[in-house]
Amino acid sequence: xxxxxxxxxxxxxxxxxxxxxxxxxxxxxxxxxxxxxxxxxxxxxxxxxxxxxxxxxxxxxxxxxxxxxxxxxxxxxxxxxxxxxxxxxxxxxxxxxxxxxxxxxxxxxxxxx
Amino acid sequence: xxxxxxxxxxxxxxxxxxxxxxxxxxxxxxxxxxxxxxxxxxxxxxxxxxxxxxxxxxxxxxxxxxxxxxxxxxxxxxxxxxxxxxxxxxxxxxxxxxxxxxxxxxxxxxxxxxx
Numbered sequence: 069x070x071x072x073x074x075x076x077x078x079x080x081x082x083x084x085x086x087x088x089x090x091x092x093x094x095x096x097x098x099x100x101x102x103x104x105x106x107x108x109x110x111x112x113x114x115x116x117x118x119x120x121x122x123x124x125x126x127x128x129x130x131x132x133x134x135x136x137x138x139x140x141x142x143x144x145x146x147x148x149x150x151x152x153x154x155x156x157x158x159x160x161x162x163x164x165x166x167x168x169x170x171x172x173x174x175x176x177x178x179x180x181x
Numbered sequence: 182x183x184x185x186x187x188x189x190x191x192x193x194x195x196x197x198x199x200x201x202x203x204x205x206x207x208x209x210x211x212x213x214x215x216x217x218x219x220x221x222x223x224x225x226x227x228x229x230x231x232x233x234x235x236x237x238x239x240x241x242x243x244x245x246x247x248x249x250x251x252x253x254x255x256x257x258x259x260x261x262x263x264x265x266x267x268x269x270x271x272x273x274x275x276x277x278x279x280x281x282x283x284x285x286x287x288x289x290x291x292x293x294x295x296x
Contacts, residue, residue: 108289109289110286110287110288110289111226111272113283116282118282126283127285158224162282167214168276168282169228171228173225174224175224175225177224
């Protein structure tokens with residue numbers, strides 16, 4: 069059973085606010101990921117990290133930023149939320165193998181009004 | 182170019198019957214991995230099954246099996262004996278270059294199981 073947590077599960081916030089989406093895992097996985105998913109659509113990788121103090125941008129350009137100060141924690145921050153940021157954000161982590169399958173958190177559904 | 186193509190946006194299946202979900206992929210890497218995930222309406226992603234490009238046999242996990250046709254670059258998921266709880270969105274994903282860990286996802290197929 070994978071243990072990866074995301075808070076909040078749902079967030080409705082006004083334009084211009086700063087928000088941080090939390091993601092934590094208790095499995096000691098080095099690799100962590102953030103995906104953005106519009107309803108009924110595919111997942112797009114926006115950030116990933118292969119270890120502490122290592123972060124990279126994903127395939128989809130995003131105005132969000134991430135940090136990885138501790139192995140278990142990979143928060144995503146939006147400095148100034150806009151309606152275009154309305155989406156579901158999924159956090160995942162993967163271990164050393166052999167398949168490196170990714171374990172996903174429950175997601176955060178963000179609505180910016 | 183799209184790396185993962187899922188051409189069936191939605192499918193209906195009768196309870197207890199089998200359903201096949203199509204997935205084709207595009208890569209020039211000789212080493213890659215293919216995954217299927219299930220996403221219920223609650224939103225979480227659940228890992229179902231994995232097939233490595235060098236695996237000689239098709240992967241199976243309980244009622245899930247993967248019909249891997251390497252020459253056709255096809256990795257179809259077969260769900261046998263469908264249950265009402267199988268109603269969900271199903272995503273095919275690929276990890277290219279087994280030294281990388283990122284996944285590329287297809288657009289997904291919605292499966293609705295009818296009683």
